[in-house]
Amino acid sequence: MAADGEGVLMSSKKNLKDMRDGQKRISRLSRFYVAAYIHMLFNRILAFYSIIYGAIMLYYLLFSSPAYLIAKVATAIFWVLITPQFFETVKGLSMSWSRGMVFGRLNDEYISLIRKRYGSSFKVSVYMMIPYVAILLWSMAFVFMVVFWR
Amino acid sequence: MKAAYIMLFGYITMIGIPVLLMLSSFLSPFSSIQILRYALNILVGIGAIVYGIVAVRAIYLHSERRKP
Numbered sequence: 001m002a003a004d005g006e007g008v009l010m011s012s013k014k015n016l017k018d019m020r021d022g023q024k025r026i027s028r029l030s031r032f033y034v035a036a037y038i039h040m041l042f043n044r045i046l047a048f049y050s051i052i053y054g055a056i057m058l059y060y061l062l063f064s065s066p067a068y069l070i071a072k073v074a075t076a077i078f079w080v081l082i083t084p085q086f087f088e089t090v091k092g093l094s095m096s097w098s099r100g101m102v103f104g105r106l107n108d109e110y111i112s113l114i115r116k117r118y119g120s121s122f123k124v125s126v127y128m129m130i131p132y133v134a135i136l137l138w139s140m141a142f143v144f145m146v147v148f149w150r
Numbered sequence: 151m152k153a154a155y156i157m158l159f160g161y162i163t164m165i166g167i168p169v170l171l172m173l174s175s176f177l178s179p180f181s182s183i184q185i186l187r188y189a190l191n192i193l194v195g196i197g198a199i200v201y202g203i204v205a206v207r208a209i210y211l212h213s214e215r216r217k218p
Contacts, residue, residue, distance in 0.1 A: 043205065046202075047202055048202065049202075051199055051203065052202075054195045054200075057191060057195035058195040075171075078198070082167065082168060086168040090165075137172060138168065141171065142175070144178055148175075148179045149178050
């Protein structure tokens with residue numbers, strides 16, 4: 001053991017407790033981050049439903065074209081379930097394209113410096129709008145699907 | 151297979167499926183290019199199965215935190 005007590009410090013074992021626990025417990029998100037909670041909840045249902053939907057879709061396309069109504073309803077359910085996932089993905093892409101200027105949680109000084117270096121207010125507002133434009137197109141496509149799919 | 155490659159499939163499908171679905175929907179009024187829609191829908195079907203498998207793996211099988 002070293003005379004300066006380093007050995008004592010290094011060898012002492014703390015009882016570490018990770019309060020975050022597994023990702024299975026998503027309900028606590030609802031207390032401080034409702035959007036993330038909705039995203040997680042929908043994604044947990046989507047994970048199973050996606051496999052079923054893929055099977056229905058391939059069956060409809062390859063074997064039985066009269067089953068189009070089932071495929072249409074299945075597509076509508078899938079559409080609703082994947083909406084938060086799509087929105088958050090586009091939001092994440094917008095965040096990475098803008099180097100964290102929008103939708104990020106970086107500190108204010110860094111944000112102001114990085115805006116000075118890379119972004120104008122026009123660019124920032126374009127990056128801010130990307131997810132909302134995407135979700136608008138997404139809703140229009142849903143209407144097209146409901147009306148014209150046959 | 152490395153986990154990074156599996157996640158790559160997840161990322162491709164989570165942006166790819168909505169884009170293909172949107173394209174397929176916007177093409178649906180035009181009856182002359184139904185074969186293109188058919189191909190897009192087959193890709194959507196395959197993508198949905200891939201996304202489902204990756205998501206089930208990520209959410210339900212590998213969601214526990216590693217013990218320090």
